[in-house]
Amino acid sequence: MSKKSTVKQPKDQIRGIGRLFAWVSATMCLLPLVLVFAVSTSEVWQRGPWAGGFTLKYLAQGWQTISPYAWFSIKLALLVLLLNFIIGIPTSWVLARHRFPGRDLLFSLTNVPIAVPGIAMGLALIITYPLLRRNGSLLVAGHLLYTLPYFIGSLTPQLNQRSVRDVEWVAATLGANFPKRVMYVIFPKIRTSLLAATIMVVTLSMGEFNVSFFLFNPQNKPLPVELYSAYITGRIEVAAAITLCFLCFVVPAAILLERLGGAKVGNV
């Protein structure tokens, strides 16, 4: 594409600068991941990377410390995901397929939770429904609020796509009823973005700290809350080991998500 031009200095500079900046920031983003590995596998980090040898004992210890919290977080994320399906799919459906008064308002409303800082969300929930803290339902409510905008935001455009609607219309004229159309036309068409939305909800919920900070109870601690106490009180090697366990859940999911077509940021 650029072979034909001979004077191409400024454009190449734009590319060159872009490449440089992209590499610098990518290094900045990835280097800490390597460091976490180095710290968690060093016998005594104080004396330097792998001083005293390579060890897996902190990782074993770290996993033992957090596994109950990890299971709790996974269960919480799955419950939140289920509720995202129950609330998010109908909402995305009406937004994508129907014109009705108040549609723009509904669309703006789906973005509102992004504007509210997690800590304020948590405080409002705990002060309004103090009795619900014990059974953990406040935690579910907070995570649901926090994840739904992203779920709806990535599903709605897909359902609204011309190609999906056209094929569905053809199927309808050929006599396919609604359940059949969902099964054989809509679901296969939106499978990828549904998977992306699912991954996003699970990773967001598993990493959520700000909303959970006020809402957890000591019997039901989500993983990030336990991570935080390791950072504040624990040894740096153990803290790194716990972080590494956590990263093993989250980073593969993030990579998969980008390959499926990318994450959605809160774009109002």
Next chain:
Amino acid sequence: MKQETMKQIRVGLLALIFPVMLTGFLFWPLLSLGLQSLLPEQGGSISLSLYKEVLMSKHYLSSFWNTFLLSLLSTLIALLICIPAGIYIEGDEGKDRKLLAVALTIPLSLPGIVIGFFVIITFGLTGVVPKLFEIFTGTRHLAFAYTFYGMLLGYVYFQIPRVVLTIRGAVSNISQDVLDSARTLGASTMQSYWHVILPTLKPSIISAASLSMATGFGAFGTAATLSRGYRVVPLEIATAFTENFQPKLAGAMSIILVLITTLMLFGVNKLADLDKKTRGEGSQ
């Protein structure tokens, strides 16, 4: 006719699910938080005394200023890095673009506390950089994790994916033809940036900036891990609620914070829309 009414009812019911949930879990709680913050801690009649307390106190005002400064600087740095990076990633040449795209999205799924820990192991007392510095020069320097600069670094870290993803969405609007014309007319790189790229990206720069300002204002995890004396508003809210047992004061600060972030996200975008309309370029 009857079928049409049934359909309307069905659509109405489906459309109501989300607002009902939002009212129960967000609007009502925020409203009751707001109402409670109007009643002083010791009892008494409705007044704005708690808000006065927050806005007159030197301590809390400086926290608001700190939060603003961190959000603003981290937003500017993130924009500076991410606009060129986003243009490169969405370009049509370069085998490393996929890898870079993934690398710059990873921070999105990391909680703020983990990002704070990253700063600690890099620039903390036993961090890698101060250590390397010691090996080469004999003295330990650059251990700034727990200062303003450490927090700034953490904030930039979580802004990067948000800004990159927003910018990337708009890069395709930059016309290659206009860039080529600019080049043949003798425009330098800086001039191309200033007169072609930045004006084209303006709407997405505005939404990236408002999103990352709002995120910065609400950031709690990173500050909680890194702050040793440098106070930001979310930290004050947590301290007021959990340590000082002043839930209503925490509520008043939360309401102010929510107003700020909502204004940032919705207000700024509304302004941008208005700007577009008055200048007649709104066709997207």
